[in-house]
Amino acid sequence: MNSVVSLADKLALIDGHWAPHIVSRVNGQDVKLVKVLGEFVWHDHPDTDELFLVVSGTLHIDLPETRHTLTEGELFVVPRTVRHRPVADQECHVLLIELAGTLNTGERTDSRLTNPATWL
Amino acid sequence: MNSVVSLADKLALIDGHWAPHIVSRVNGQDVKLVKVLGEFVWHDHPDTDELFLVVSGTLHIDLPETRHTLTEGELFVVPRTVRHRPVADQECHVLLIELAGTLNTGERTDSRLTNPATWL
Numbered sequence: 001m002n003s004v005v006s007l008a009d010k011l012a013l014i015d016g017h018w019a020p021h022i023v024s025r026v027n028g029q030d031v032k033l034v035k036v037l038g039e040f041v042w043h044d045h046p047d048t049d050e051l052f053l054v055v056s057g058t059l060h061i062d063l064p065e066t067r068h069t070l071t072e073g074e075l076f077v078v079p080r081t082v083r084h085r086p087v088a089d090q091e092c093h094v095l096l097i098e099l100a101g102t103l104n105t106g107e108r109t110d111s112r113l114t115n116p117a118t119w120l
Numbered sequence: 121m122n123s124v125v126s127l128a129d130k131l132a133l134i135d136g137h138w139a140p141h142i143v144s145r146v147n148g149q150d151v152k153l154v155k156v157l158g159e160f161v162w163h164d165h166p167d168t169d170e171l172f173l174v175v176s177g178t179l180h181i182d183l184p185e186t187r188h189t190l191t192e193g194e195l196f197v198v199p200r201t202v203r204h205r206p207v208a209d210q211e212c213h214v215l216l217i218e219l220a221g222t223l224n225t226g227e228r229t230d231s232r233l234t235n236p237a238t239w240l
Contacts, residue, residue, distance in 0.1 A: 002197065002199065003188075003196070004188050004189075004190055004194050004195070004196050005194065005195050005196070006193060006194050007193045007194070007195070008193055023195075024171065024195060024197055025197070026149070026169045026170070026171040026197050026217050026218070027149060027168060027169050027217075027218070027219055029146070029147060029149060029217070031171070031195070048147060049145075049146045049147050050146070051144065051146040051151070055193075068123075068124050069124075070124055073126060073127045073128055073175075074124050074125065074126050074127070075124070075125050075127070075143075075144060075151070076123070076124050076125070077122065077144055077145070077146050079122065097146050097147075097149070097217065098146070098147070099147055
């Protein structure tokens with residue numbers, strides 16, 4: 001963990017979409033990278049806030065009553081317990097910060113998109 | 121807190137160097153932006169790891185026995201209790217993640233560079 005991490009170098013190693021990879025950890029929070037495309041599933045995380053920082057592309061974060069749209073260099077925090085759905089019309093690269101051990105699909109542990117994060 | 125944050129827009133509001141500003145919070149961690157130039161003071165944080173992500177420019181992080189150099193899109197975590205000194209030869213913009221309430225100069229509470237972070 002105690003080395004310099006290049007986001008671009010790590011992203012180059014990631015294949016596929018919606019599979020988060022851990023690249024660093026700070027105070028029990030995982031720093032993850034993920035490539036996204038299309039619509040994710042609606043879900044929530046009861047125990048963790050979730051920070052989304054767009055590294056490249058455009059990301060929509062649908063909340064129950066609104067849609068937030070983030071472009072490169074913009075971030076948004078979904079508070080714990082708030083239902084949300086990330087959506088990307090074109091491939092988008094995202095940095096996530098959330099409690100270590102968080103499952104990407106939250107309470108939906110058996111979605112086809114459920115993908116436990118692994119260290120990259 | 122629950123809005124989209126543009127790093128560029130927030131950085132444009134910051135004057136001076138070594139004055140961290142809080143722009144978001146996730147799970148009790150502050151997300152801060154800071155402009156740095158020159159040599160900071162050697163210090164440590166007994167209770168918090170500290171993540172540095174370079175938004176623009178080049179940042180050296182001196183540790184007791186080594187120097188790590190980060191450019192745009194690179195991050196490094198200084199573990200709690202490890203003495204360190206950030207150095208930038210030219211102005212550099214940095215995103216920090218650390219426990220809310222962390223003082224920038226750590227145990228050195230009376231340095232001329234001591235600057236409690238405020239929300240931006």
